[in-house]
Every structure is written in structure tokens, then in C-alpha cells.
Amino acid sequence: MRRLIILAAALFAIHVGLLLVRPAGAEVGATSGAVNVGVVFDLGGRGDKSFNDGAYAGAERAVRELGAHVRFVEPGEGSDREAGLRVLAAEGMDLVIGVGFIFSDDLTQLAREYPNTRFAGVDYAVPTDSKGQPLALPPNLAALKFREEEGSFLVGALAALVSRSKTLGFVGGMDFPLIHKFEAGYRAGVRAVCADCTVIAQYAGVTPEAFRNPGKGLELALSQYQSGVDVIFQASGSTGLGVFEAARRRGKLAIGVDADQYGEAPGFILTSMVKGVDAAVFRTIEQVKGGTFRGGVFQLGLAEQGVDYVYDEHNRALIPDSVRARVEALRQDVIAGRITVPSTR
Amino acid sequence: MNVLRRLAPILAPLLALLIAAVVGDALILTFGQSPAAVYRLLVDGTLGNAYGIGQVIYKATTLACTGMAVALGLRAGLFNIGAEGQLAMGGFAAAVVGLLLPVGTPALLAVPVCLAGAALGGAAVGAVPGVLKARFGAHEVIVTIMLNFIVLAFLNWIVATRLHVPEQLHTPDIRAGAIGRLAGAFPAFHGSAANWTILVALAAAGFMAWHLFRTRQGYELRAVGLQPAAAESGGVHVGRVWLRTMTLAGAIAGLGGTNFVLGYKQYYEEGFAAGAGFIGIAVALVGRNHPVGVLLASLLFAVLSQGGLAVNAVVPKQMVDVLTAVVIIAVAVTVPEMQRLVRGAHGANR
Numbered sequence: 001m002r003r004l005i006i007l008a009a010a011l012f013a014i015h016v017g018l019l020l021v022r023p024a025g026a027e028v029g030a031t032s033g034a035v036n037v038g039v040v041f042d043l044g045g046r047g048d049k050s051f052n053d054g055a056y057a058g059a060e061r062a063v064r065e066l067g068a069h070v071r072f073v074e075p076g077e078g079s080d081r082e083a084g085l086r087v088l089a090a091e092g093m094d095l096v097i098g099v100g101f102i103f104s105d106d107l108t109q110l111a112r113e114y115p116n117t118r119f120a121g122v123d124y125a126v127p128t129d130s131k132g133q134p135l136a137l138p139p140n141l142a143a144l145k146f147r148e149e150e151g152s153f154l155v156g157a158l159a160a161l162v163s164r165s166k167t168l169g170f171v172g173g174m175d176f177p178l179i180h181k182f183e184a185g186y187r188a189g190v191r192a193v194c195a196d197c198t199v200i201a202q203y204a205g206v207t208p209e210a211f212r213n214p215g216k217g218l219e220l221a222l223s224q225y226q227s228g229v230d231v232i233f234q235a236s237g238s239t240g241l242g243v244f245e246a247a248r249r250r251g252k253l254a255i256g257v258d259a260d261q262y263g264e265a266p267g268f269i270l271t272s273m274v275k276g277v278d279a280a281v282f283r284t285i286e287q288v289k290g291g292t293f294r295g296g297v298f299q300l301g302l303a304e305q306g307v308d309y310v311y312d313e314h315n316r317a318l319i320p321d322s323v324r325a326r327v328e329a330l331r332q333d334v335i336a337g338r339i340t341v342p343s344t345r
Numbered sequence: 346m347n348v349l350r351r352l353a354p355i356l357a358p359l360l361a362l363l364i365a366a367v368v369g370d371a372l373i374l375t376f377g378q379s380p381a382a383v384y385r386l387l388v389d390g391t392l393g394n395a396y397g398i399g400q401v402i403y404k405a406t407t408l409a410c411t412g413m414a415v416a417l418g419l420r421a422g423l424f425n426i427g428a429e430g431q432l433a434m435g436g437f438a439a440a441v442v443g444l445l446l447p448v449g450t451p452a453l454l455a456v457p458v459c460l461a462g463a464a465l466g467g468a469a470v471g472a473v474p475g476v477l478k479a480r481f482g483a484h485e486v487i488v489t490i491m492l493n494f495i496v497l498a499f500l501n502w503i504v505a506t507r508l509h510v511p512e513q514l515h516t517p518d519i520r521a522g523a524i525g526r527l528a529g530a531f532p533a534f535h536g537s538a539a540n541w542t543i544l545v546a547l548a549a550a551g552f553m554a555w556h557l558f559r560t561r562q563g564y565e566l567r568a569v570g571l572q573p574a575a576a577e578s579g580g581v582h583v584g585r586v587w588l589r590t591m592t593l594a595g596a597i598a599g600l601g602g603t604n605f606v607l608g609y610k611q612y613y614e615e616g617f618a619a620g621a622g623f624i625g626i627a628v629a630l631v632g633r634n635h636p637v638g639v640l641l642a643s644l645l646f647a648v649l650s651q652g653g654l655a656v657n658a659v660v661p662k663q664m665v666d667v668l669t670a671v672v673i674i675a676v677a678v679t680v681p682e683m684q685r686l687v688r689g690a691h692g693a694n695r
Contacts (some may be wrong), residue, residue: 004356004360005356007360008356008359008360008363011360011363011364011366011367012363014367014370015363015366015367015370018367018370018371018374018380019370019380019381019384020381021370021374021379021380022379022381022382023374023377023378023379071657071658072657072658073654073657073658074657074661074662075654076620076650076653076654076662076666077616077617077618077619077620077621077650078605078609078610078614078616078617078618078619079400079403079404079538079605079609080650080654082538083400083538083651083654084654084657086396086536087390087654087655090396101512101513102513102514104512104513105513105610113536125511125512125513128511174505176505177511177512178512206502206505206506207498207501207502207505207615208501208505208514208615208616209498209501
């Protein structure tokens with residue numbers, strides 16, 4: 001008993017001693033003057049090599065090039081999303097960004113409560129009324145949405161043009177409308193260049209777990225390659241790592257998603273359908289700084305460079321020039337409106 | 346010496362907190378920040394203003410319920426690791442009842458019905474390990490852990506395939522049964538998620554205290570927890586006590602789910618309180634399985650959770666996660682109940 005009390009007292013003394021330490025360079029508090037931006041990440045948070053990291057990269061670029069002051073918040077559970085946005089808005093940030101569709105409700109509510117703060121939502125899902133008509137957004141809220149189907153369209157055409165077996169594969173994560181957009185665009189792209197090609201599309205599951213299941217991705221991809229598929233487009237989060245592993249084992253090709261995923265399986269990644277979250281976040285910050293920010297729904301497709309596919313020194317060897325020319329022609333058709341890419345199956 | 350003896354019950358948790366504080370100091374220093382400044386930021390963001398206090402109340406409400414669900418089990422010698430699933434099922438059941446009720450059902454009727462739904466949902470999940478233990482001797486630790494996966498996967502599937510609104514992973518808004526925010530009566534709480542579900546948690550704590558210390562069933566429960574064999578010889582039906590305890594624990598955890606579903610968002614969302622069930626174990630241990638202790642401990646962990654957001658600008662959020670873990674580990678080695686539990690597990694392995 002007495003020993004415990006002595007131990008407690010000793011710990012207390014150490015604690016108080018440490019409290020007095022003030023390391024050089026320690027800094028607490030926000031700066032004024034520059035454009036102040038708050039970013040709240042999705043629960044997955046930093047390190048997802050996808051849209052959270054994309055938003056981080058865009059914000060960091062704004063720090064370097066625009067001198068923006070950025071604060072990041074990583075929420076822990078459901079109520080932390082609103083709390084994070086609210087703390088940033090209450091601090092007087094010029095712009096508050098929520099990363100991920102899951103922020104939609106919270107952003108709408110806070111944009112109404114803080115009419116003088118600007119808000120932006122990456123992948124924001126526009127709420128609809130009971131008849132399915134989209135509801136009006138608060139004027140200080142920008143919904144940054146991406147036309148994933150247009151980028152998927154181009155990689156679909158690319159896949160069909162390099163395929164020898166005329167059988168293409170698609171591995172989706174969770175079987176729900178957001179991912180159906182990828183599949184629909186991909187199928188349309190294949191059909192645009194190769195009428196007699198077939199597409200085998202499979203999903204890893206019906207719950208969010210389906211985005212975190214590389215084992216399932218490996219299994220699906222191996223069976224697709226087995227049945228004659230020679231290029232697979234994956235839109236399945238970390239499940240896709242299994243797809244890449246299958247491509248490596250079978251010596252076939254796979255297409256990455258969201259970010260350039262060439263490094264996951266060098267030599268076996270034909271290209272990646274990239275989503276310009278970083279550019280969208282950067283541009284929004286730039287608009288706030290320049291005073292040109294406005295609210296509304298922004299659909300970022302090929303024309304806005306919101307989506308694209310990777311073509312660089314790594315994968316140049318895999319894509320013949322004729323194929324590249326054909327795909328670029330399709331890009332111009334989509335941008336000019338001569339081709340409308342479907343977003344539903 | 347008399348004062349010292351009175352100090353004894355709080356000495357262990359105090360020691361745990363001090364260990365955590367010192368580890369926290371060291372961590373903050375490694376980030377090149379001043380511990381005093383970070384701790385001040387943490388306190389300012391949680392207890393320093395009405396909004397922060399509201400958020401702490403909100404988080405403590407859920408944690409108090411899961412904490413009691415674990416504490417009740419521990420009192421009967423059962424390690425309930427299933428509060429996570431019980432909580433989720435309770436929240437889901439409340440949302441389903443709220444969706445089924447017609448629009449305009451008076452709150453006086455709708456809220457109790459939704460609460461009953463939540464309690465039943467949680468109780469159903471809690472009863473499974475109770476039955477399996479009483480009937481087949483299946484160890485409740487294994488069953489409750491595994492049941493978490495089953496329940497969460499099942500709920501995810503239902504929501505993702507049947508009940509979600511487009512492009513989202515939550516159910517539509519409930520039609521009736523919403524519980525008001527505290528801000529309605531105290532405008533200072535404006536914006537915080539704190540709501541009147543706190544009264545449900547307090548009532549549950551009152552019920553738990555009464556049940557444990559004032560009823561025959563509670564006496565049996567504690568007797569089974571101290572020494573099942575002796576209780577059995579004393580005429581207690583041990584299996585029945587296990588089943589009753591787990592069902593009750595599940596019901597209390599289930600009620601915790603209404604904090605988000607009825608009080609905050611008015612819908613069930615996938616993963617709405619992820620982790621609250623596991624933190625509940627820490628809450629029970631720090632609170633020494635006493636209802637009052639659990640309430641106080643839930644405030645402590647709620648402050649840590651909300652404080653994590655407040656200090657996020659200067660240190661990574663994971664620092665607070667590490668602090669929480671250190672508190673849990675420190676408690677595990679200092680709290681006598683835990684030591685007894687570990688010994689008990691060894692005894693059962695003979």
C-alpha cells in the first residue's frame with residue numbers, strides 16, 4: 001500500500017517535471033493572414049493511396065504554391081465528422097473540405113449554419129427528395145463530383161485495343177451505384193472499339209468490407225484470367241491489390257484506379273484510371289484565395305481533367321502508338337459531346 | 346492510516362492515469378511539442394466550452410452503456426467482449442422501429458417503443474453467448490468476439506442491400522421516435538450532439554445499482570461472479586444467472602445505440618459507433634464495475650476521444666489512441682478485478 005503511494009507520488013513528480021519542458025520550435029495555434037483551409041478526412045484517413053491521400057496532396061500543394069495555411073483533422077467515429085467540420089468552421093476557416101461521400105449530410109447542415117464559411121465536399125452525394133429530384137444546395141457549398149465513367153470509358157477502350165483474347169475483366173469492390181459507374185463506363189469503352197469483345201464483371205461483395213479484401217480480389221482475378229480474360233480493370237480499394245497479385249502470377253495485365261498504381265506490380269499494370277482529387281482540392285483552394293469560389297455541383301470529367309488515365313515512361317512500352325492515338329481520339333469525342341458515356345448499368 | 350485505506354479503491358485507477366500521463370508527456374515531446382500546451386489544448390477543446398462539454402456528454406452516453414454492459418458481465422464472472430455488436434444491433438433495431446412507426450406518432454409513445462426495440466435488439470445478441478455458455482459451456486469470450494463479426498456483417502449487408510438511401514450507407518430518417526438535443530433546453534450546447542439519451546444511460550446506471558446490490562437476483566449474480574461452484578452449492582442455478590446477465594448486458598448496450606440513432610442523426614449508419622464496444626471494456630475496468638465508477642470512467646474516455654480531435658492540429662490523432670491504450674494496459678495490471686479475472690481464466694484451464 002505504502003509502496004503504491006510512493007510510486008504514484010513519483011509518477012506525479014515526473015509528470016509535473018515533464019509538463020515544464022518546452023521544446024524549441026513548439027507551436028500551437030492558427031496563423032492569420034493567409035487563406036485558412038481545414039480538411040477533414042474520411043474514417044479510412046491518410047494512407048489509403050486513394051482519395052484521402054489525393055486530398056492531402058492537393059492541400060499540401062496549396063501550402064507550397066499559394067501559401068495556404070491548412071489544418072487536417074482525422075475523425076475517429078461517426079459523430080467526429082460533424083465535430084471536426086464544426087471545430088474548423090467555428091475557428092473561422094475560409095474553406096472547410098470534407099473528404100468522402102459520407103460527409104454529405106454533415107456538410108449540408110454546417111453550410112447552412114455557417115453561411116460565411118465556404119465548404120467543399122469530395123464525392124459529395126447530392127440529397128434528393130422523395131421523388132428522386134435533387135435538392136438545392138446552400139450557396140456556400142461546392143460539391144466536387146467526378147465522372148468516373150468517362151475515365152473508365154477510356155481505359156475500357158485501351159484494354160480492348162491491347163487485348164488478344166477479346167475477353168476483358170472487371171473487378172468491383174462493393175456492389176453499389178458508385179462502383180456501377182466504373183463498370184458502365186468500362187463496358188461502353190470496350191464496346192466503342194470492339195463490338196465482339198465480351199466483358200466479365202464481378203464484385204467482391206455487398207458491404208464496405210468488399211473494399212478491403214485482397215484475398216477475394218486475388219480469387220476473382222485468377223478465375224477471370226483462367227477463363228480467358230487478359231486485362232482486368234479493378235475498382236475495389238485494397239481488394240485490387242489481390243487483382244495485381246493475380247496479374248503478376250499469371251503474367252497478364254491489370255488496370256489500377258484512383259491513383260497511379262503502377263508501383264504495385266511494375267510491368268503488369270497497363271495503366272490506371274486516375275481521379276484528380278488533388279487537382280480539384282487545389283483548384284478549390286485557389287478559387288477561395290482568388291475570390292472566385294462559388295457553390296454548386298461540379299461534375300469533373302475528361303473535359304475538366306477531373307479524370308484521366310496514366311500514360312508515362314513506365315507503361316509506354318505496353319501501349320502501341322496506334323492504340324494511344326485511337327484512345328486520344330475517343331477522348332476528344334467525349335469532350336466534344338459526340339459520345340455520351342453511360343453512368344448506370 | 347484510515348485515510349489511506351479510504352484512498353485504496355481509487356488508488357489503482359489513479360496510478361493508471363498517472364502512468365498514461367507520463368507516457369503521453371513522452372509522446373508529445375517526441376513530436377517536438379510542449380506537453381503542457383497540448384494538454385491545455387485538450388482540456389480547452391473538451392471541458393473549456395459548452396460545445397466541448399456537450400460532445401463529451403454525447404460520447405460518454407454511448408460509452409457508459411457499453412461500459413455497464415461489460416461491467417455487469419464481469420460482476421458475474423463473464424467477460425463480455427460483444428458490446429460492439431450488441432450496441433450496433435440495438436441502434437439498428439431502434440432505427441427499424443422508428444421507420445415502421447407512422448409519421449406523427451406522439452413522442453411519448455414513439456420514444457419508449459423505439460427504446461424497447463433497442464433493448465430487445467441488444468438483448469437478443471447478448472442472449473446468444475448466454476445460452477451457449479449455460480447450455481454447452483461455450484466460452485463467452487470466443488462467442489462474443491465472433492458474434493461481433495456476424496452481427497456487424499449482417500447489419501452491413503441489410504443496410505447495403507435493402508435499407509440505404511442512394512449513394513449513402515445509412516438508412517432513411519426514422520419517422521418517429523427522435524430524442525431531442527440538450528441544446529433545445531440549454532442553448533449553450535448548440536451544435537453539439539448531446540441529447541436526452543443521457544437520461545437513459547443514467548436510468549440504466551440506477552437500475553444496475555439497484556439490481557446488483559438490492560435484489561436477490563443481483564446477489565446471485567455477484568455470488569456466481571465470485572465463485573460459481575460455491576454459488577451452485579448454495580442453490581443458485583448458475584446457468585440461468587449467466588443467461589440473465591448476458592441478456593441484461595446486451596439490453597443495456599443496445600440502449601446505448603439509441604444515442605446516435607434516436608438522439609443524434611435519426612438514422613442507422615454503418616459503423617456509427619465503431620470501437621465504443623471495445624472502449625466499454627476499458628470503461629468497466631477503470632470504473633471498477635460499479636455503476637458510478639462506470640459513469641465517471643465513461644466521462645474520462647469521452648474526454649480523451651473528443652480531446653483527440655482538439656489536439657489533432659499539433660499531434661497526430663493516434664497519440665490519443667495510444668494514450669487510451671496505455672490507460673487500458675495500466676488498468677489491466679493495477680486493478681484487482683482484472684488480476685482475479687486472469688487468475689480465474691488460468692484456473693478454468695486446469
